[in-house]
Amino acid sequence: MEVVRGAVKGIVLAVMLTTLAGCSSAPPRNLDNVCEIFKEKNGWYKSSKNSYKQHGVPVHVQMAIMHQESRFRAEARPERVWIFGVIPWFRPSTAYGFAQVKDETWKWYQDKRGGWFADRNVFDDASDFIGWYGNIAHQRLKISKWDAYRQYLAYHEGHGGYERKSYLKKPWLVKVARKVKRRASRYHTQLAGCESELNRSWWWPF
Secondary structure, eight states: OHHHHHHHHHHHHHHHHHHHHHHHHSOOSOTTOHHHHHHHSHHHHHHHHHHHHHHOOOHHHHHHHHHHHHTTOTTOOOOOOEETTTEEOOOSOOOBTTTTBOHHHHHHHIIIIIOTTOOTTSHHHHHHHHHHHHHHHHHHHOOOTTOHHHHHHHHHHHHHHHHTTGGGGOHHHHHHHHHHHHHHHHHHHHHHHHHHHHHHTTTOOO
């Protein structure tokens, strides 16, 4: 009887952990309100705030960039190329995770900052990466850490690409960067109304 009870408890625990994992990895329900995002994903605010303290890139800029890159999907990847519309082929890049970081860039981050256990599908690591990368853009390119428009251009094109002004040949990218700027501004306004409440909720362990 004890064996059966133990087995039942194990099954229940496994189901609960699976459910929690699914909830934590699913994108937020309301992507347009950063206060709702942080209230749903409690640990995310603490991660973003820690990244801001470490690197100086504000929370609203981090979140606007991450929204543009992955819509907050932990395992986001570029769509595969399809040959003749029916044969799946390679993906156009190795970008992966919340922050859509390519393999070689992530290895650079792991070596310089994150450590080899850092993972692109972990929000805490992705948030730290965006702050770290934005700080380098500030140091190398003199881009304000609060300038979501130019930070995103440097994020998308890479620091070298931004120096070469490669974005000037990509009108579509300039439009996207403007969208990121608008979203960052919206998130900033929203945070002003809920940040004190979020700061009081830091004790929440998830």
